[in-house]
Amino acid sequence: MINRNSVIPIYYQIEDWIKSQIENEQLRVDKVIPSERELTELFGVSRYTVRQAIGNLVNEGYLYRLSGKGTFVKDRNVIYKENKYTSFSEDMESLGKILKNKVIGFAITTASSSIANRLSINEKDDVISIKRIRSVDDVPFSYEMLFIPREIVGNMDEGFAEGSMMDYYENHLGLDIDHSLETIESVKAIEKTAEKLQVPKDAPLLLVKSKLFLGNGKQIHYRKSYFRGDKYKFTIKLKR
Incomplete structure (x- = not known):
């Protein structure tokens, strides 16, 4: 021994x-x-x-x-949040886990009415669309779809999507991140999502929809993330 x-x-x-x-x-x-x-x-x-x-x-x-x-x-799949926004990259770093982002889609497109509504922009405005699979310690954790108004990031290089978007926003663009609004719900994995996350069809997932804002109230992105229910949990401390 x-x-x-x-x-x-x-x-x-x-x-x-x-x-x-x-x-x-x-x-x-x-x-x-x-x-x-x-x-x-x-x-x-x-x-x-x-x-x-x-x-x-x-x-x-x-x-x-x-x-x-x-x-x-300690349950190393639990994220503890206390009145502070942290990104998934920062959460994984705090747990000592190795996070890798595999970009499976990167395109400059025009906003549909649905995406325009979620980003508070005009329909057909230019939007950068990013799809990526986020793996922790080589295990798929989440499938993420990210939509960013092009006016925010300009001619963003695809390589930045392989890293932390928060790091890109704050350290590369110098943006002042203020807050995030998030909606969380339980869903079942459809076949395509299940394949990406290497789980059975109908496996439990956490769907997190989030909007990120600057200090002046301008929205930076809309994100839709499917997290494996067997891998991702979090605890939130709320004070009365």
Whole structure:
């Protein structure tokens, strides 16, 4: 279990063991893991070494502590939001996950009446349409359709669609992002969407429709995203 002759530090080997136990569901989400004393006896190491391994996994988002109760397995598919807009890219980064965007559609088109209404622009205004599959740790998480008024981004290069749109808006264009309005509903996967997300037809999905706005009230985009129901969950803190 522990290779004391390895160049890999012992605390790192303990981290890998705990991660493997989580991945194999031997240690389950929101369930307490063995205590420091139990892990010390199991691996035949000092409590300091065990504490270092656990502390690193807490910082990486694999575990969380409850005072007086112990250390528990964290659900790494849950996004926690507290009165602040964060993008999906930022959410995944906070969880230590690797996000990849595969662009499967990029076009400059004219706005239909439906899209024009959702973007608060005129029908037949130029719109950049982006379709992409967003994978986390090489597993498809969401299928996204994004519509941006061309006047916002000008001659946008397709390569930017492979990265974070928030990063593009804020750091490349220097836009002042203010807020987002989002509608969330439960739907079943139709055949085409199921194929893109590698799930069975009629699998549960979360459909998130969002509008992003600048500080002056001007809308930046309209986004329609299908998230896998078995992979994406979030908790929102609301104060009265």
